[in-house]
Amino acid sequence: AQTVTQSQPEMSVQEAETVTLSCTYDTSENNYYLFWYKQPPSRQMILVIRQEAYKQQNATENRFSVNFQKAAKSFSLKISDSQLGDTAMYFCALGGSNYKLTFGKGTLLTVNP
Amino acid sequence: DAGVIQSPRHEVTEMGQEVTLRCKPISGHNSLFWYRQTMMRGLELLIYFNNNVPIDDSGMPEDRFSAKMPNASFSTLKIQPSEPRDSAVYFCASSLSGGRNTEAFFGQGTRLTVV
Numbered sequence: 001a002q003t004v005t006q007s008q009p010e011m012s013v014q015e016a017e018t019v020t021l022s023c024t025y026d027t028s029e030n031n032y033y034l035f036w037y038k039q040p041p042s043r044q045m046i047l048v049i050r051q052e053a054y055k056q057q058n059a060t061e062n063r064f065s066v067n068f069q070k071a072a073k074s075f076s077l078k079i080s081d082s083q084l085g086d087t088a089m090y091f092c093a094l095g096g097s098n099y100k101l102t103f104g105k106g107t108l109l110t111v112n113p
Numbered sequence: 114d115a116g117v118i119q120s121p122r123h124e125v126t127e128m129g130q131e132v133t134l135r136c137k138p139i140s141g142h143n144s145l146f147w148y149r150q151t152m153m154r155g156l157e158l159l160i161y162f163n164n165n166v167p168i169d170d171s172g173m174p175e176d177r178f179s180a181k182m183p184n185a186s187f188s189t190l191k192i193q194p195s196e197p198r199d200s201a202v203y204f205c206a207s208s209l210s211g212g213r214n215t216e217a218f219f220g221q222g223t224r225l226t227v228v
Contacts (some may be wrong), residue, residue: 035216043202045219091156100169101146101206101217105155 002027004094006104013082014112020067021077021107023092030054033095034068034075039106040088048090051075082111119205119220126227131193134223137186138207146217147180147190148204156204162188163210195227 003026013019025034036048051059051068058066063083067076079086092104118137126132138145146161160170162182170180177196182188192199202224206217 033216037219043222043224045204045206047216047218050216095216100158100161102158103148103156 002094002096002100002102004092004102004104006092006107008107009105010108010110012110012112013079015082015084017082018078018080019082019109021079021090021092021109023075023077023104025073025075025092025094027073027094027096029096031097034066035093035095035101036064036066036075036077037091037093037103038086038088039091040085045091049077079109084111084113087111117205117207117218117220119203119223121223122221123224124226126195126225128196128227129194130227131191132195132199132225132227134190134203134205134225136188136190136205136220138188138205139218140186142207142209142218143185144208144210144217145182145188146204146206146208147188148206150202150204150222159190192225195225197227200225200227 005024032053034051038046038048049059049061049064051066058068063080065078087110089106089108091106094102120135144163147159149157149159159172160180165182178192180190202222204219204222206219208217
């Protein structure tokens with residue numbers, strides 16, 4: 001069974017500062033993918049960043065980067081230079097060989113001006 | 114491509130009525146997922162299809178829920194009879210399930226309210 005745990009229900013950060021969202025997961029597979037999705041108030045789920053488990057290099061997408069620690073089964077998201085538009089619910093997700101995506105319960109991030 | 118299209122965006126129905134939610138996946142995608150989102154339980158996978166075949170429906174809460182995918186471009190999720198506890202946002206998502214790259218593209222969801 002796959003599980004994803006996000007231990008921070010809510011976080012806040014000041015505009016232009018950096019924030020890190022935590023995620024841990026459990027899977028018995030060796031090859032899998034990890035994702036961070038963003039859900040703004042519009043409700044649309046948007047893919048932020050993706051990490052292949054077989055790659056040691058941490059993924060980066062502009063202001064978004066991850067810290068992938070495979071042995072610890074940890075996958076945190078760092079948002080640099082936070083912007084007001086980053087205010088959203090963030091979901092960590094795990095994809096395995098059966099094509100299922102398992103989501104964490106989410107972290108509500110508020111960026112304050 | 115227009116992305117994953119769900120209809121309706123909002124649905125309000127009375128307890129006991131039948132509700133049908135619709136989804137058109139992205140053309141060329143061969144996996145389709147139905148998720149339910151609530152404050153209490155987060156995002157729950159209800160069922161997913163691969164090449165129009167239901168692969169895992171273990172997340173379907175009860176026999177009142179059923180899903181079909183008659184062809185590669187259309188899927189429905191039906192609740193009959195509906196109950197107030199079914200009130201939630203229902204998402205459809207699709208992906209191109211090559212290898213283990215299971216990146217899913219989501220529709221905008223259907224907000225269901227059962228009164």
